[in-house]
Amino acid sequence: MADNKKQIWQFPWRYSESILVVFGLMVVGFALQLTIGKFDFSLLADPVNVKLGSAIIVFLVLFSFVRNTQFYQWFSGVPFSVSLISALLILGIAMGLIPQMVKLDPHAHDFWTLLGLRQVTSCWAFVLIYFVTLLSLGSLIIRRLIKFNWRDYAFYLNHIGLWILLFASGLGAADIKRYVMHVMEGETEWRVYSDNDDVLDLPIAIQLNDFVMEEYPPKLTIIDRESGEAQPIDKPDYYQIDEKNPIGKIGIWDVAVEEYIHEAVRNSDSTYTAVPMPGSTPAALITAKNRETGDVKKGWVCGGSLAQLYMMLPLTDEYAMVMTQTEPKRFMSDIDVFTEEGESTHAQLEVNKPLKIGNWMIYQYSYDSTAGKASSYSSFELVYDPWLYPVYFGIILFALGSICLMWSGNKKKGVKNDVE
Amino acid sequence: MTWSEYLWFAIPAIICWLSAAGIVYISNKKNLANALMILGTIIFGAFIVGLWIGQERPPLRTIGETRLWYSFFLATIGFVTYRHWKYDWMLSFSAVVATVFACVNIFKPEIHSTNLMPALQSYWFVPHVTVYILSYAMFGAAVIAAFIQLSRLNKGKEDAQLYAFIDNIVYVGFGFLILGMLMGAVWAKEAWGHYWSWDPKETWAFITAAAYLVFIHMRLQQYHKRFVLWMIPIAFILLMFTWIGVNYLPAAQGSIHVYSN
Numbered sequence: 001m002a003d004n005k006k007q008i009w010q011f012p013w014r015y016s017e018s019i020l021v022v023f024g025l026m027v028v029g030f031a032l033q034l035t036i037g038k039f040d041f042s043l044l045a046d047p048v049n050v051k052l053g054s055a056i057i058v059f060l061v062l063f064s065f066v067r068n069t070q071f072y073q074w075f076s077g078v079p080f081s082v083s084l085i086s087a088l089l090i091l092g093i094a095m096g097l098i099p100q101m102v103k104l105d106p107h108a109h110d111f112w113t114l115l116g117l118r119q120v121t122s123c124w125a126f127v128l129i130y131f132v133t134l135l136s137l138g139s140l141i142i143r144r145l146i147k148f149n150w151r152d153y154a155f156y157l158n159h160i161g162l163w164i165l166l167f168a169s170g171l172g173a174a175d176i177k178r179y180v181m182h183v184m185e186g187e188t189e190w191r192v193y194s195d196n197d198d199v200l201d202l203p204i205a206i207q208l209n210d211f212v213m214e215e216y217p218p219k220l221t222i223i224d225r226e227s228g229e230a231q232p233i234d235k236p237d238y239y240q241i242d243e244k245n246p247i248g249k250i251g252i253w254d255v256a257v258e259e260y261i262h263e264a265v266r267n268s269d270s271t272y273t274a275v276p277m278p279g280s281t282p283a284a285l286i287t288a289k290n291r292e293t294g295d296v297k298k299g300w301v302c303g304g305s306l307a308q309l310y311m312m313l314p315l316t317d318e319y320a321m322v323m324t325q326t327e328p329k330r331f332m333s334d335i336d337v338f339t340e341e342g343e344s345t346h347a348q349l350e351v352n353k354p355l356k357i358g359n360w361m362i363y364q365y366s367y368d369s370t371a372g373k374a375s376s377y378s379s380f381e382l383v384y385d386p387w388l389y390p391v392y393f394g395i396i397l398f399a400l401g402s403i404c405l406m407w408s409g410n411k412k413k414g415v416k417n418d419v420e
Numbered sequence: 421m422t423w424s425e426y427l428w429f430a431i432p433a434i435i436c437w438l439s440a441a442g443i444v445y446i447s448n449k450k451n452l453a454n455a456l457m458i459l460g461t462i463i464f465g466a467f468i469v470g471l472w473i474g475q476e477r478p479p480l481r482t483i484g485e486t487r488l489w490y491s492f493f494l495a496t497i498g499f500v501t502y503r504h505w506k507y508d509w510m511l512s513f514s515a516v517v518a519t520v521f522a523c524v525n526i527f528k529p530e531i532h533s534t535n536l537m538p539a540l541q542s543y544w545f546v547p548h549v550t551v552y553i554l555s556y557a558m559f560g561a562a563v564i565a566a567f568i569q570l571s572r573l574n575k576g577k578e579d580a581q582l583y584a585f586i587d588n589i590v591y592v593g594f595g596f597l598i599l600g601m602l603m604g605a606v607w608a609k610e611a612w613g614h615y616w617s618w619d620p621k622e623t624w625a626f627i628t629a630a631a632y633l634v635f636i637h638m639r640l641q642q643y644h645k646r647f648v649l650w651m652i653p654i655a656f657i658l659l660m661f662t663w664i665g666v667n668y669l670p671a672a673q674g675s676i677h678v679y680s681n
Contacts (some may be wrong), residue, residue, distance in 0.1 A: 329631060
């Protein structure tokens, strides 16, 4: 209970001082927000972030020469770090409860907007706390590195990994560029639109050789012929077409798929033939039997597409069986990518399978969803992030640190002095 | 092999798992519990391998298929964790949760064929979710222990062993939590173009991690014991919010983590 005897601001500083300092930082942050507006991350764009990053490291090294002072001990110690983490926790909750805006309404003057809490990551309070956390964590790491001990490997992995991750992701944020490029099949494109709808020339060109889309077999359902709504309205019943399991039930109807054609084209006599081509759609020959009346209906159903009409199977005057629109299973663009240096790369892009070229990553982004697999273009997202390698290095260290936590838990001194 | 053979593997596996979950509490039958747990996991794993061969693709494309992996990895990692830390409840927990996932595939067979959207078809999906489930188990156990310790604290009879248990379980759970988060970040870079977008689910995961960090760091010193112990249930509520509550938040409309239609 020595805590109570010491005056506030008298060293050693503990929670009271730490909380007050962090509270002060937040007040300064909100004051800045109210007076000069949000923190503009683009100010940090290269080369400012490199200089600032170097300055932080130089500062941390110089600062470590006074590591035996009580101020340094406090700045790199537990109460201050807990207070900083708590501040991030509180700002995080604000971010999690108040809907965050990508672009602010310039006419919005409500309380949350003025305090910057609709864009917490560019709010001065958040930026200041982040910055001081980087310094506090950095000075702790240096203090412990000077007294290096192999047995603290988990400490080093976790703290250094986190520090690198925070450092590279925060300072690098300003250098990230993201564009969407639309490329017609058979053509080459290097222009994108910026956020302000200006046309930009990128140092990367993409040639789209082919766009391929695979679809899941569609579902069958029963609709009201008048309203078109799937029945029953509160919880529509579907049967997923599955060639290995062609018998199903929808409501009071037993359904049997007699024939299923995944890429079908309609014949003049309203039957279907398999023709693999962009405009084809799934079609199925269905027998439906009403379990209550014994009524049997048989006929083709087809969900239709831009290229051909849908076909339904009337069951009664009121209801009909229809096929749903297909859902994409996989879409793939076969592309060639050319860089300014004259290099070219061939790739097949899919969701979850991007292509990395230098500091650029190219993603399968979208396609003409109304045309589905007949889409005449494919869209790509191009992301430029020169800080990705340090971020991944931080992630790897931090991940190794968490494996240490899982394996070693909290095996240290502890047990006895806890209850004293 | 197809889903029609599922019952022949699922039921024996479930019997093995549930028996192990009970027998582990009989002190001289630990080896039997180990053997049953391993046997159940092998039987269940054999079905996954069979399905993989039968379908000529890794079973990762439907919700039913991912559920197979949850069961398999929960049983496997849960067993390894139990062997390492010797917490009997860990074996029971992972056996029971693995059984629950296996049963969903028996009783709701229509979800075998509920298709996954392309963004979810990734090798990261299953490990990302599995390690989170295991961290929930650890943190859940920590909540119970924290309440016991709080009531002891009120009587002035703290238990050093219990403190050691709480610290350990929170460290292990935090390791799982961070691993899940980092795997999510790497996956997000592959699928969405950025490793951290402050999507509402990510924001709440950040909040949860921060709350456990407060606990872990405050435990390094001896101050404010009651507050520190209360951090565990508070952090757990935040964790539940991250898991379930986010879907109902106005701030989360349009979140990329909300997949239901």
